[in-house]
Amino acid sequence: MIHITLANPDHVAGISKVCSDGYWATHSETRSEKYIQGVIEEFYNHERILKEVSEMSRDWGGYFVALEDGEVVGAIGGGMIGEDIGEVFVLYLNPDRRNEGIGTKLLDALTKQQKEQFNATEQWVSVAKENQKGIPFYEARGFVVQHERPGYHDVEGERFPVLRYYRKL
Numbered sequence: 001m002i003h004i005t006l007a008n009p010d011h012v013a014g015i016s017k018v019c020s021d022g023y024w025a026t027h028s029e030t031r032s033e034k035y036i037q038g039v040i041e042e043f044y045n046h047e048r049i050l051k052e053v054s055e056m057s058r059d060w061g062g063y064f065v066a067l068e069d070g071e072v073v074g075a076i077g078g079g080m081i082g083e084d085i086g087e088v089f090v091l092y093l094n095p096d097r098r099n100e101g102i103g104t105k106l107l108d109a110l111t112k113q114q115k116e117q118f119n120a121t122e123q124w125v126s127v128a129k130e131n132q133k134g135i136p137f138y139e140a141r142g143f144v145v146q147h148e149r150p151g152y153h154d155v156e157g158e159r160f161p162v163l164r165y166y167r168k169l
Contacts, residue, residue: 002102004109007053007063007075012046014072015053015063019044022092030130031160043090052077058118064109066093066102073097076106078114081124086114086169088125091134103137111169121169126152126162135163142167 007015020040027036042048049063056062059079066074074093081087088110093102114120125143127134128151139145143165151160 001068002073002100002105003067004064004105005067007065009050009053011063011065011067011072011075012049012053015049015065015075016044016046018072018075018094019090019092021095025095026092026131026133027128030128060089061110061113061117063090064106064113066106074102074106076103076110078110080114080118080120084119084121086111086118086120086123088123091125098133104141107141115169123167123169125165127165129161129163138165 023040023044024036052060053063057079059081060077061079063075063077065072074091074097076088076091078086078088078090088107091103091106111120111123114123123143125138126149127138129148144167145163146166147164148161149164151162
């Protein structure tokens with residue numbers, strides 16, 4: 001049975017693994033190994049994740065994790081980017097656990113936090129333009145593409161476009 005909870009320091013290794021494995025599974029066909037390793041080293045290292053589960057704010061609401069028998073099988077994080085505008089910053093699952101409803105449960109937990117604690121009335125997410133795992137997921141949950149822009153990450157001159165998606169809450 002899947003249990004969704006706000007992450008704590010005990011979940012750091014699991015978050016790192018699920019995000020790293022999920023990033024590889026999502027981008028291995030469209031990104032260089034060097035690019036993927038750079039993103040993982042920057043965002044999914046234990047030190048950074050420990051800080052992110054320990055220091056929550058309006059801008060970063062922490063990680064929510066999906067646990068099964070104490071093991072992290074999915075993780076989501078987000079925050080507020082405007083007065084009433086929430087953002088999904090990261091959402092990854094164990095690649096073997098897709099299409100079980102885990103991502104929806106995680107998104108629901110983050111959305112509830114953004115609505116109830118921070119009065120969000122809309123939510124945004126950036127999805128890599130070629131991400132055929134993420135795009136159908138977000139579109140099925142009411143997100144509509146608004147525009148394209150350059151991606152956030154630049155690893156030695158490699159930068160990939162993202163689609164900015166929006167939904168009203």
